[in-house]
Amino acid sequence: MARWRGSTLGGTAVGGRLLDDADLPAALDLCARLPVESVLAASRIEAARRMGMAASGGQLWGFEQDGGLQALCWSGANLVPLVPPGVDGAVEAFAAMALAQGRRCSSIVGEAHAALGLWNLLAGSWSRPREVRANQPSLVIDGDPLVDPDPFVRYSRPTEYDLVLPACVRMFAEEVGYSPASGPQGPYEQRVRSLIAERRSFIRLAHGTHGAEVAFKAELGAVAVGVAQVQGVWVAPPFRGRRLSEAGMAAVVVTTRAEVAPTVSLYVNDYNERAIAAYRRVGFRQEGTYATVLF
Known part of the structure; x- marks a missing residue:
């Protein structure tokens, strides 16, 4: 329940609070809005x-006004602010807390106004980012897809980890610019295993030059409050241009809405x-619109 008080940012008094277990129901109520x-x-x-x-x-930071929690920010591998429209002072509070602890995250990501506002206050003190993606449309579907789903897209199986991991690494390297691989028990490898085990990994296999390979893949990277956010959508180069992504995403939407969450979302550059x-x-x-600052 510790309360942090900073001095000022740009002449504006700032303050925020480190949330604890007792605050989590209120935080989830805010997220549900x-x-x-x-x-x-x-x-x-x-x-x-x-x-x-x-x-x-990680840590969860809160910003309160009028006796209630009005905004929050998850601080872990990623810094993820949630600041509803009309809530003044929260971005400044979270920036002050971030400055006090120093940069520990690999990215700032979230709704564009909050994420970019946070970065604008941190930019003079934190290291220069590798890239700022300031305009990432946030897309949603909560009904049946408009195209027929690919009948060959399905959940990945634990026995297919050795096929899924290389596809995930290639997608990440194409998207972010470096390989996330760090060894058999590395955090990225463990994340891929976890997504497969939790039935959050989708693939379509096809026969390639060296046998079976992943032609299409996608993951449910975040699932909460009735929403499943799709991440890591990728089509292998030999199979591009065949609209596999459309039929593949339709299949992901159908299965996800039936078994995981009624609303499916993603964000894209x-x-x-x-x-x-x-x-x-x-x-x-x-x-x-989302925005991402990559370090």
Whole structure:
């Protein structure tokens, strides 16, 4: 329940509070008001509620006004702010807390106004980022897809880990610019295993030059408050241009809405016009904008 008080940022008094286990129900209530916007933070908060904040691997910061929790920020491997419209002072409070502890995250990610506002206050003190992706349309579908689902897209199986991992690594390297691989028991490898075990990994296998390989893949990277956020959508180079992503995403949407969450979301870089067009053909619509600062 510790309260942090900073001095000022740009002449504005700032303050925030480190939340604990007793605050998690209120935090999830706040997330439920903005489910698509909050799903990244909410998935971590739900995990913290199950295991306890001490074992969660992160911190949860809160900003209160009028006696209630009005905004929050998950601080872990990623810094994920959730600041509803009209809540003044929260971004400054979270920036002050971030400055006090120093940069520990690999990215700032979330709704664009909050994420970029946070970064604008930190930019003069933190290391220069590798990239700032300021305009990432947040897309949503909560009904049947507009294209037929690919009948060959299914959950990955634990026995297929050795096929799934290379596809995940290639996708990550294409998207972020470096390989996340760090050894058989590394954090990225463990994350891939966990997604497969939790039935959050989807694949379509095909026969390639060296036998079976992943032609299409996607993961449910965050699931909370009735929303499943799709991440890591990828089509192997030999299979591109065949609209596998459209039919594949339709299959992911159908299965996810039936078995996981009624709303499916994702966010995509604005310059990836082909992907945006494909998602729109599936039936996704834009309901906001994300931003990501990568370190």
